[in-house]
Amino acid sequence: MFFIPGIIITIVTFPGVVAHELAHQLFCRLCGVAVFEVKYFQAANPAGYVIHEPVRNPVHQLWIGIGPFIVNTLLAAIIAFPAAIPVMKFSSGNSLDYLLLYLSISIGMHAFPSIGDAKTMWNTLWHGEDTPKWLKVVTVPVVGIIYAGALGSFFWLDLFYGMGVSLGLPVLLIKMMA
Template sequence: MFFVPGILITIATFPGVIVHELAHQLFCRWFKIPVFRVVYFRAGNPAGYVQHEIISNKWHSMMISVGPFFVNTILGALIAFPAAMPVFVFNNANPLDYLLIYLGVSIAMHAFPSTGDAKSILNDLKEPETPVWVKIVGYPVIGLIYVGSLGSFFWLDLIYGGAVAVGLPNLIVKLFA
């Protein structure tokens, strides 16, 4: 293992950060939550953020927090998929194919919600008016977010990005080829 400062990873994979924040904003719009400010990317901590109105519906709040997991995973796979066959099957890739693989991996590796998102969910779950079923779903989600955060120290986010953008298209091509 080697150590690379997080800011360098963030800069190298900035498309994933942008899509992550866009996903938060998309879920806010979907649930009709007013958004006050969006920073899609900056060289700092956090690398991006969305400021929105306080959310009364706890399920909506949790979905806004985990929205990037769904959006980044799906978009990362879809972007990389057209490049999978030229790169991995036909061995006749061009620079655009490698660019699509890079974009797919960088987007998918930013799918994990942040610990800030986990803290937001936890604050909602502690409130007495939060429905029990939201708490039943929410606490394991928080645990998974923290496991993902801890795993990023061991490059879990890059492994996930590669699995989504390279492994999944490869698997689909092998199943149907």
């Protein structure tokens, strides 16, 4: 593997950053949590963010934190499906197919919650006085997986995940239906 500065990857895959922040904002809205400020993309660290009011229900913080994993994964799969089959099975993709795959892979790459998301979940849920014990138990592995994903991104885990959702999943679904 080779090293590419994170800011370059972030700029190239900016649709994924935008989708990631939209997912946080969507889950804030679904949970009735007011959003104060959103930065969908910037060429800096962090690449995007959502600032919202403190949650009233601790489980909402978990949903807001993992929202990008759900939304980006589904969005990447849906965008890729019509393009992946011609490209992967028939080697006959056109420029629109490759554009859709680029969008899909970049969105899938940003499905993992960030370290900042993990820290917010941990601080809100683990240290919250009104957090139920079952939610604290759920939070520990979720935060651990997020940290493992962040470590794995050094080894291109995010790219492999994006490609798996965008290229592998549609082909697998077709094989299962055939």
